[in-house]
Amino acid sequence: MNLDIRTPIGLLFLIIGALLAVFGLATHFTDPALYDRSLGVNVNLWWGLAMLIFGGAMFHYGRRATARLIAAAQNP
Amino acid sequence: MPGLPLIVAAAPPAERLFSLGVADLVIIAAYFAMVLAIGLYLKGQTQTGEDFFMAGREMTAWIAGLSFLSANLGSLELMGWAAASYQYGLLAVHWYWIGAIPAMLFLGVVMMPFYYISKTHSVPGYLQLRFGESSRALAAVSFAFMTVLMSGINMYSMALVMKVVLGWDINFSIWASSLTVAAYVALGGLRSAIFNEVLQFVLIWAGALLIPILGLYEAGGWAGLQARIAEQLGRTDFTHAWSTLGSFQDNPMGVHWTGIVFGLGWVISFGYWTTDFLVVQRVLAAKDLRAAKMAPIIGAAFKMMVPFIVIVPGLLGLALLPEKLVGEAEAVATGGHSYNEVLPLMLARYCGPGLLGLGITALIAGFMAGMAGNVSAFATVWTYDLYRAFIKPDADDAHYVAMGRWCTILGVMVSIGTAYLVMEFESIMDYVQALFSFFIAPLFGTVILGMLWKRATSAGGFWGLLTGTLSSIAMWAWVKLDPSALRYVALSPHAKDMAENLYRGLWSWIICVVVTVVVSLATRPKPDSELVGLVYGCTPIPSENDVALWRRPIFWAYAVAVVFVALNLYFW
Numbered sequence: 079m080n081l082d083i084r085t086p087i088g089l090l091f092l093i094i095g096a097l098l099a100v101f102g103l104a105t106h107f108t109d110p111a112l113y114d115r116s117l118g119v120n121v122n123l124w125w126g127l128a129m130l131i132f133g134g135a136m137f138h139y140g141r142r143a144t145a146r147l148i149a150a151a152q153n154p
Numbered sequence: 155m156p157g158l159p160l161i162v163a164a165a166p167p168a169e170r171l172f173s174l175g176v177a178d179l180v181i182i183a184a185y186f187a188m189v190l191a192i193g194l195y196l197k198g199q200t201q202t203g204e205d206f207f208m209a210g211r212e213m214t215a216w217i218a219g220l221s222f223l224s225a226n227l228g229s230l231e232l233m234g235w236a237a238a239s240y241q242y243g244l245l246a247v248h249w250y251w252i253g254a255i256p257a258m259l260f261l262g263v264v265m266m267p268f269y270y271i272s273k274t275h276s277v278p279g280y281l282q283l284r285f286g287e288s289s290r291a292l293a294a295v296s297f298a299f300m301t302v303l304m305s306g307i308n309m310y311s312m313a314l315v316m317k318v319v320l321g322w323d324i325n326f327s328i329w330a331s332s333l334t335v336a337a338y339v340a341l342g343g344l345r346s347a348i349f350n351e352v353l354q355f356v357l358i359w360a361g362a363l364l365i366p367i368l369g370l371y372e373a374g375g376w377a378g379l380q381a382r383i384a385e386q387l388g389r390t391d392f393t394h395a396w397s398t399l400g401s402f403q404d405n406p407m408g409v410h411w412t413g414i415v416f417g418l419g420w421v422i423s424f425g426y427w428t429t430d431f432l433v434v435q436r437v438l439a440a441k442d443l444r445a446a447k448m449a450p451i452i453g454a455a456f457k458m459m460v461p462f463i464v465i466v467p468g469l470l471g472l473a474l475l476p477e478k479l480v481g482e483a484e485a486v487a488t489g490g491h492s493y494n495e496v497l498p499l500m501l502a503r504y505c506g507p508g509l510l511g512l513g514i515t516a517l518i519a520g521f522m523a524g525m526a527g528n529v530s531a532f533a534t535v536w537t538y539d540l541y542r543a544f545i546k547p548d549a550d551d552a553h554y555v556a557m558g559r560w561c562t563i564l565g566v567m568v569s570i571g572t573a574y575l576v577m578e579f580e581s582i583m584d585y586v587q588a589l590f591s592f593f594i595a596p597l598f599g600t601v602i603l604g605m606l607w608k609r610a611t612s613a614g615g616f617w618g619l620l621t622g623t624l625s626s627i628a629m630w631a632w633v634k635l636d637p638s639a640l641r642y643v644a645l646s647p648h649a650k651d652m653a654e655n656l657y658r659g660l661w662s663w664i665i666c667v668v669v670t671v672v673v674s675l676a677t678r679p680k681p682d683s684e685l686v687g688l689v690y691g692c693t694p695i696p697s698e699n700d701v702a703l704w705r706r707p708i709f710w711a712y713a714v715a716v717v718f719v720a721l722n723l724y725f726w
Contacts, residue, residue: 081195083217083349087356090188094181094360094512101177101508112506116368122508129360 084140091133098126172502174320178511185357185515186334189350189522193338196346203551206343206558207534208275208439215445217352219452222436223460224351225527227358232464232520233315236497239468240479243383243392244725246468250461251395252419255454255718257427259711261437262450265428267695268605269438270446271687276438276531277431277601278539284604284688285615287543292619294539296593297431298532302565305528306572312521313573319498320514328573331518335525336566339533340559347530348436354519355456361516362463365497368504369470382473392472395725417656421663425598432531443696447707454714458721464497471496475503529569533561592630595659596622599666606690607674608682614674622666629658 102123105112113120174182200206213221239246274280278297282290313327338346373379380393391398399411427433427450440446471479477490479499485492491499501513537558542549600619603610632639633654643661644654685692698706 081192081199081349083352086188086192086349087353090184090353090357091360093184093188097177097180097184098508098512105508115506116364116504116509117372119368121364121368121505125360125364125509125512132360 082140082143084136085144086140088133088135088137088140091129092137093133095126095129095131095133098122099130100126102126172319172498172510174511174514175507177508178514181508181511182515182518185519188353189334189338192349192353193341193346196342196349200341200343200345201552201555203554203558205345206555207538209343209345209348211439212441213348213436213439213445213449214441215448215452217348218437218440218445218449220355220456221348221351222433222449223453223456224355224358224523225436226433227355227460227520227523231524232358232362232517233494233497235464236468236471236500237492237494239465240471240493240496243472244395244465244469245398247395247461247465247725248414248418250457250465251718251722252414253423254427254457255714256419257423258450258454258457259714260424261428261434262447262454262707263711265602265605266437266447266450267443268688268690268693269434270440270443271693271695273687274438275538276534277429277434277597278535280688281600281604281615281619282539282543284685285600285610286612289600289612289616289619290539290543292616292623293593293597294535294543296623298535298540300593301432301528301532301535302568303572305525305532305565306569307576308521308524308528309569310573310576315498315517318495324577328570331522332525332566332570335522335529336563339526339530340562343555343558344435344439344530344534347526348439350526351436351523354523357512357519358516359463361513361519362467362497362501364509365500365504365513366462366466366470369467369474369500373470373473379469379473383469386473393469393725395722397726413656417660421595421598421659422656424602425594425659425663429597429601430594431535432527435531435534436527444698444701444705444707448710451707451710451714455710455717458714458718467500468493468496471500475499525566525569529562529565532565533558536561536565592623592626592662595663596626596666599663600670603667603670604689608685608689608691609674609679610670611674611677611679613677614670614672617673618666618668618670621669622662625665626658626662629661 099122102120106120106123113122204210235246235249238249269277269280272280272283274283276294278290278294281293309328309332312331313322313324316322316327317324338350342349370376370379373382380390383392384390396411399414437446437449440449471493475496479485479491479493479496480488482492482494484490498517501510505513537554541557542554546553596619599622600615603618604615629643633643640654644657682692687693698708703709
């Protein structure tokens with residue numbers, strides 16, 4: 079088996095995080111009233127960035143582990 | 155816990171809670187695409203029966219532990235317990251702490267070696283090794299039957315939630331989510347179910363975590379939350395876990411601490427966490443014994459934190475929502491909101507377009523995790539414990555894998571059928587939820603005696619399980635036919651459903667244990683040589699002395715136990 083679960087988790091978090099961050103950034107100036115309900119914090123932007131960091135770390139470690147497994151299989 | 159307190163009314167208010175924008179729908183679509191991609195990718199690696207039914211027995215402790223928890227954490231359970239904490243206050247936390255943590259640690263430290271060393275593929279499989287074919291048949295039939303029924307009921311409740319919250323068509327919700335589950339489980343087997351459960355577990359946290367963070371910020375921390383609830387309700391018992399349990403009358407739930415500790419903490423919780431194959435299956439897929447022992451301990455550590463995204467939002471709803479949430483019937487009559495909707499209401503309070511989609515994705519992910527758990531467990535039990543055992547014992551491996559794939563699809567179809575049946579006849583729901591509780595408690599009696607008592611014989615195991623289950627059904631029917639019998643079954647004529655379930659479980663467990671012991675002592679014992687790898691005292695358990703302290707499961711079990719005690723004291 080050569081699927082490290084961290085890779086797809088990281089990928090999905092990168093996609094959703096980027097989407098949220100871009101959406102947050104776009105609405106930051108056009109529609110600030112959108113964030114009144116979240117106590118004035120642009121939660122889309124910040125949560126999106128947090129998801130990007132988490133997703134990036136997961137993706138990185140998942141890929142690294144997979145690369146090591148493949149390398150180990152080639153040079154026993 | 156399996157018993158869902160959440161049943162949304164059949165005729166919900168016409169208006170939906172909120173509608174989704176494009177950004178929200180894109181997030182939901184990304185999630186569906188990723189889940190199917192994982193299933194497709196894993197299909198190529200799923201050839202043998204070990205791959206399909208046991209995920210190749212190569213899961214690390216983390217993956218097994220998180221999926222163990224995720225399979226239990228359906229979204230109805232999230233919404234249901236948030237509703238319960240709105241209704242009963244902090245007492246709901248016992249279903250996460252005392253009702254889970256001791257049992258999960260016990261499973262990891264004491265029971266897992268026997269399950270794992272016996273190399274069984276399922277809990278009925280263990281009963282066959284220990285007690286013989288008849289016990290296996292009884293456990294397998296009842297489990298397979300209950301699993302698909304429960305999954306259908308969950309599906310219907312979920313579709314109803316989607317209708318109330320988003321205004322989605324019930325048929326659309328049922329078919330879209332269940333066909334996705336059928337596809338990824340049938341393609342990749344247990345491995346695909348487990349991997350997706352881990353993904354879903356992380357997503358649930360990502361989607362729900364902002365509610366308690368923003369809510370506690372707005373309320374002014376835990377102290378502020380306590381003060382606001384005391385001010386709103388004029389009573390302080392909603393924010394204490396133990397100090398009000400000294401008598402039946404002093405707390406919102408009307409329970410006594412003995413009921414919580416012995417009924418919930420012992421019989422129900424140990425029965426569910428240590429013998430329900432749906433959750434145990436995840437741990438059986440671990441790569442070695444140490445991973446198998448660590449998995450429930452890791453699961454317990456995360457289980458302890460789940461109240462933060464379930465119980466806290468319920469309490470926040472109590473403190474912060476301007477309107478008063480009411481019971482389901484009253485909500486339909488007045489057009490208000492019921493407390494079953496407290497989690498989506500809190501989500502809508504803080505999250506606008508964008509994060510709303512993520513929150514809804516988390517709810518869908520939770521539902522799909524629970525359903526995938528049901529169908530993958532059903533496929534294993536049907537194929538190995540019924541089909542291979544009694545119908546076609548000597549086919550080749552590829553035949554059983556094909557059987558498992560078809561069974562997954564069949565299981566989903568039966569679930570969909572059940573969902574439509576429940577839609578027509580609402581009362582079936584009550585019956586099936588009661589049915590589920592019939593099997594858990596006696597099964598725990600049989601398994602625990604089998605593991606820890608060498609003298610238990612095949613006949614003892616079978617008759618104990620049978621009489622325990624039948625007595626549970628009989629007690630339930632007795633109360634149904636003659637409600638005044640409640641005073642004998644639940645010790646009090648005023649007992650609520652919850653109390654009746656707890657006591658019925660306790661009695662049927664005791665009957666199972668007594669019958670097993672008596673019949674065992676009257677029959678010829680099994681020779682020790684047949685019990686190697688199955689029973690305490692006959693099984694060499696690998697020593698952990700050469701492993702560093704911080705790598706030993708028992709060390710982490712103690713660490714979790716210390717945090718568990720500290721949490722209970724803090725929220726006393």
